[in-house]
Amino acid sequence: MPNPDFSMDIQISFGHCDPAGIVFYPNYFRWFDRCFHTYLQKTAGGHRRLCNVLDAKGIGLMDVHANFVSPAMDGDMMTLDMSILDWGNKSLTLGYLGRIGSRAVLEGTELRGMFVMREGRLRAGEMAPLRALLDAGLPETPST
Amino acid sequence: MPNPDFSMDIQISFGHCDPAGIVFYPNYFRWFDRCFHTYLQKTAGGHRRLCNVLDAKGIGLMDVHANFVSPAMDGDMMTLDMSILDWGNKSLTLGYLGRIGSRAVLEGTELRGMFVMREGRLRAGEMAPLRALLDAGLPETPST
């Protein structure tokens, strides 16, 4: 992932770790999710604004995978890189790489859909309008 | 607390514990909250039903306290007792006692309010209608 679309630093803390002294693995997925939502926040005003504009219920998970390469522990600073790997008609694939310095901690992917209510059922909606909003970015604040 | 209003068993697991091998303390509050919500579920059909009937946004926290008496660890079965300690006009005080067998693990209290939207603002509403619904319990399923 030479050019991630978004990166954030995670200060690994005591409470993230289990009795073996390493990160309790579900926490990595809380960070995947937080990374994506922070990206939405910085790029397009956040999940709530996007859902309002797009009349969607949420941009949620359909599939997730992670491969744990090496452990992280209390005191480590992990950089989490996120890349948009693929836009499908009704899905978005995100890639994640967590690393401490140059050492890989984990790699993973999320497959997300945008869920909309149609004819009384929750369905995966078209992704093109979401993509357009993310590409457009936030409107400029008028200078006067 | 000789006669708790509700009790649940919590199987303490590896992932609830920190590198010192004991329960990471914020988990106790997840269990307080789960105990209260399970009580609502069993007694009156759950938080969502109650909020719909009462036109409320939620029955949430105003204040919380806990005293940690002894540690719990992976493999322990903790019984969590909940008692309704006091109904105020606009609040409800709940008491909690966690124990492993006869050994106390923690004691705590939650002060909760029922939040309603009035004149565009979120306010603590009157508790009497909630109390009445909890006292009434679930409607009987008709026997035929």
Added chain:
Amino acid sequence: MPNPDFSMDIQISFGHCDPAGIVFYPNYFRWFDRCFHTYLQKTAGGHRRLCNVLDAKGIGLMDVHANFVSPAMDGDMMTLDMSILDWGNKSLTLGYLGRIGSRAVLEGTELRGMFVMREGRLRAGEMAPLRALLDAGLPETPST
């Protein structure tokens, strides 16, 4: 998964859910992990005992995957089935199926290794001794 090796019921609670009103997905992995550890507890006295007997640091994650089929929400009772899918020389593959009644919520797999300290490094150890202990079960309590 017609004959799971272990099953547990998860009462989905308010605090497990996100602003879209459905389970926040990292929680499913907390339940995968809890299911496996509860299985160890019931079958062989728990993770700590096994690690002591086998001189291991932990039985942890190498890879995980989940596919989210339908949402779960506050008030749902989810049954989580766990099956031992495969024993490798240095790994164990576990399959999970979460369902509410007959409706599938998610399917997933965990690939776990048993980590041991050898020559100053943490390595994946042989799984045969762990398998033997799980097959043997807990020693009978002598009747006198």
Added chain:
Amino acid sequence: MPNPDFSMDIQISFGHCDPAGIVFYPNYFRWFDRCFHTYLQKTAGGHRRLCNVLDAKGIGLMDVHANFVSPAMDGDMMTLDMSILDWGNKSLTLGYLGRIGSRAVLEGTELRGMFVMREGRLRAGEMAPLRALLDAGLPETPST
């Protein structure tokens, strides 16, 4: 709290919030704990180093309290201030204030002890050696 001993920013994310759209309250305690541990990290090399030097098992909770003043939600940036309120012989009282801009979100206190193994039992140890290490700070890295 005019001069907190430590402050950190918490970017409130979607996954921190519950179906009412506001922070699920146990998360505030994860942030209290993370704030204290990050303070230990920055000031004295972290919890593990301190426990090694002081032959302690952990610097853990004896009592905690929080008062929730106003809600926080997805997209909010909360500043969490921590102040050392009091050193007792065998305890340390920490005060916390969470705020979004100038609006208070919550106030709380943690009472912590340093747990040491003495004569086969876990006890609250003397705090003076911990205080001395925190006051001394990290040793200077030699300039040559």
